[in-house]
Amino acid sequence: MSEKKTSAFYQRQHRQRMRDQGLVKKEVWILPVHARLLAQYEKQLRQPVTQELILSKLTKGGSHTMTQPSLWATASLHDALLKEPLFQSGEATAELIQGVEPSILVTMCEYGDLPVYLTIAGEQIIAESLMWPLSDIKDVAAFNDEVLRTHKLFPLSTISLDTLPDGNAYYTMFGALSAASLISSVIFEIETLADNVIKAADGYGQFLTNDTSAVEG
Numbered sequence: 118m119s120e121k122k123t124s125a126f127y128q129r130q131h132r133q134r135m136r137d138q139g140l141v142k143k144e145v146w147i148l149p150v151h152a153r154l155l156a157q158y159e160k161q162l163r164q165p166v167t168q169e170l171i172l173s174k175l176t177k178g179g180s181h182t183m184t185q186p187s188l189w190a191t192a193s194l195h196d197a198l199l200k201e202p203l204f205q206s207g208e209a210t211a212e213l214i215q216g217v218e219p220s221i222l223v224t225m226c227e228y229g230d231l232p233v234y235l236t237i238a239g240e241q242i243i244a245e246s247l248m249w250p251l252s253d254i255k256d257v258a259a260f261n262d263e264v265l266r267t268h269k270l271f272p273l274s275t276i277s278l279d280t281l282p283d284g285n286a287y288y289t290m291f292g293a294l295s296a297a298s299l300i301s302s303v304i305f306e307i308e309t310l311a312d313n314v315i316k317a318a319d320g321y322g323q324f325l326t327n328d329t330s331a332v333e334g
Contacts, residue, residue, distance in 0.1 A: 123247070123248065123249045123250070123253065125249070125318050125322065125325065125327065126229070127228060127229040127230065127231040127314070127315070127318070128229070128314075128315050128318035128319060129229065130228075130229020130230060130231075131227070131228045131229035131231065131315050132229075133229070134227065134228075134229060156305070156308065156309060156312070187297055188240065188296040188297050189237060189242065189296050189297070189298075189303075190237065191213065191219040191220065191221060191235075191236075191237050192213060192219070194221065194235065194237070194242070194300075194303070195211055195213045195221050197300050198211045198221070198223070198300070198303070198304075199211055201300060201304055203304055203307075203308070207226065208225075208226055208227045209223055209224060209225050209226055209227070209307070210223070210224045210226065211223050211224075212224075218236060219236075220234050220235060220236045221234070221235040221236075222234055223235060223307055225307070225308075225311040228311045228312075228314070228315060231246060231311050231314060231315070232246060232247075233245070233246045233307055233310055233311060234246070235303075235307070237296055239296070240295060240296045240297070241293050241294070241295065241296055242293065242294050242295070242296050242298065242303060242306070243291060243292075243293050244291060244292050244293070244294075244306050244307055244310050245289050245290065245291035245292075245310075246289065246290055246291070246310060246311070246314050247287050247288075247289055248276065248287065248288040248289060248290055248314065248317065248318070249287065249288050249325060250285055250286065250287050250288075251278065251285070251286035251287065251288065252285070252286075253325050253326050253327070254288075254324055254325065254326070255324055255325065255326055256324065259324065260321065260324040263321065263324065264276050264321070267320070270320075271290070271313040271316065271317060272309060272313070273292045273306060273309045273310070273313075274290050274291065274292045274309065274310050274313040274314075275290070275291065275292070276288055276289065276290050276291075276317070277289050277291060290310060290313060290314050290317060291310070292306050292309065292310050294306050
């Protein structure tokens, strides 16, 4: 059985991929209500086009006209994701995992191949990604206290401690939305979660036995 990769690994992969594309990291401060707008701006500003074209796209916005069932099923959600630009462009892949509780494995290629799992539970879609094993935390009490005080800094996502089938406890970042959500909202949830995982790996790195937060991205 191969060793599970932690969010620190994907953080390093993501940073290297961003460098390889000639991108630079800039920190901004905004009100939480503008998180979605900032994410849209950031994605556009990564494209190698003129400022005039970017401004045109941002001011015109976009819409998704695809119809969908009242509640997504795992298979139909998987098929719908594959038609979206994020997946058509190769920035992400989606694999349908069959089983007693089917799920979708989304691999975020632009985030160092970070895996995000989507499951449908009743009327909710859960998007989640593993962070670190409990054993990687130097001071669990201090870390848990810090998470409780700061997790609101990561819009639409929160952190839980879960025991996996292998018997080991892992910190997981997750978000939830209605199973009747538009496909555009599902995409936004996935992208926001991936971005939050990378930021959390940076923000909480000092609590890990192998601290990667000091490595500037």
